[in-house]
Amino acid sequence: MGHRALVAYERTDGQYTLHYSHWGAANLKLKRRISAESPFGGDDTDSKWAKQLLAELADGLEAEAVDGYLAGEDRPSTVVEPKPRATELSLDEIVADHLDYLHHEAFFVVSTTFEVTAYRTLWFGLQYDSETVEQGETVGNGALATVRWYDGEPVGDGHLQGQSAALKDVVGDMLDKGVFTPSTARQYLKRKLAERVGDRQELLIPTGESPFETASLSKP
Numbered sequence: 001m002g003h004r005a006l007v008a009y010e011r012t013d014g015q016y017t018l019h020y021s022h023w024g025a026a027n028l029k030l031k032r033r034i035s036a037e038s039p040f041g042g043d044d045t046d047s048k049w050a051k052q053l054l055a056e057l058a059d060g061l062e063a064e065a066v067d068g069y070l071a072g073e074d075r076p077s078t079v080v081e082p083k084p085r086a087t088e089l090s091l092d093e094i095v096a097d098h099l100d101y102l103h104h105e106a107f108f109v110v111s112t113t114f115e116v117t118a119y120r121t122l123w124f125g126l127q128y129d130s131e132t133v134e135q136g137e138t139v140g141n142g143a144l145a146t147v148r149w150y151d152g153e154p155v156g157d158g159h160l161q162g163q164s165a166a167l168k169d170v171v172g173d174m175l176d177k178g179v180f181t182p183s184t185a186r187q188y189l190k191r192k193l194a195e196r197v198g199d200r201q202e203l204l205i206p207t208g209e210s211p212f213e214t215a216s217l218s219k220p
Contacts, residue, residue: 005030005106007080008094009039011058012112017084018094024079025105028147028154031118033079034110041079049075053082058112063087096206101125101142119144119204120157122164124189129172133182143190144204145197163196 003025008016024030024041033041039054040047053061053069061069066083075082086098091109099107101123109117122143125136148155171189174180180188190205197203 003106004104005108006085006094006099006104007034007108007110008089008091009054009057009084009110010112011060011088013060015088015090016094016109017057017063018086018089018098019080019082019084021080024108028106028118028120028157030079030106030108031116031149031154032152034108034114034116036114038078039110039114040082042076047076050078050082057084057087060088092206095144095204096140099140099142099144099206100138101140102136102138107144117146118154119146120160122161122193124168124186126168126172126175126185129168130175131172132176133172140206142205143193145193146202148200160197164193167192167196 003023005021005024007019007021007024007030009019010016019040021030021041024033030041036051038047039050042050053066056069057066063084063086070082089098095107099121101121102125104121107119107121109119122145123136123138124142125138126133127136145160147157147160167189171180171185174188175182175185194203
């Protein structure tokens with residue numbers, strides 16, 4: 001099934017190109033694998049082609065032009081697909097319209113100076129936690145949480161995911177008992193997640209109006 005992730009690379013105009021990685025969410029490894037030397041996370045130590053491609057994408061190269069750029073070349077495999085899924089997007093558009101909080105396990109944002117921010121996705125859908133919820137939206141329906149890092153490894157990542165799952169189980173029961181409406185259930189999820197993430201991490205939640213709502217402003 002893979003450990004699917006989306007990766008947003010910053011462009012020179014402040015917009016982003018959006019790429020897919022089938023295994024990049026495993027232990028949030030793209031945080032360590034993406035660098036100026038290996039922009040798409042491969043093992044190739046001489047990735048001039050990747051550097052040139054990413055530079056052209058950052059300057060506005062369209063996704064359709066990438067096929068011609070790569071055609072006929074024997075490129076080493078990379079963890080991130082070199083061809084973008086979309087270009088010229090804002091982060092708000094990505095998290096609200098492109099990020100699937102059920103099927104994408106992580107989201108990475110790469111700055112023009114190759115600072116990589118890793119977010120774990122937390123889905124708000126309750127169809128597996130409540131007998132009264134038949135289907136939950138997956139795109140735009142969840143939260144993004146940073147994790148703490150120590151010696152190049154994520155700390156507390158599994159604990160956070162476990163807390164989120166336990167919280168959803170409780171909220172699902174409250175829905176079934178009529179204590180919560182779908183609206184109040186979402187508000188409760190957001191509030192409790194913010195409390196559990198605390199001040200040492202960042203929690204971002206897309207909303208219906210302005211897609212990003214920052215539940216905790218403190219950086220890790």
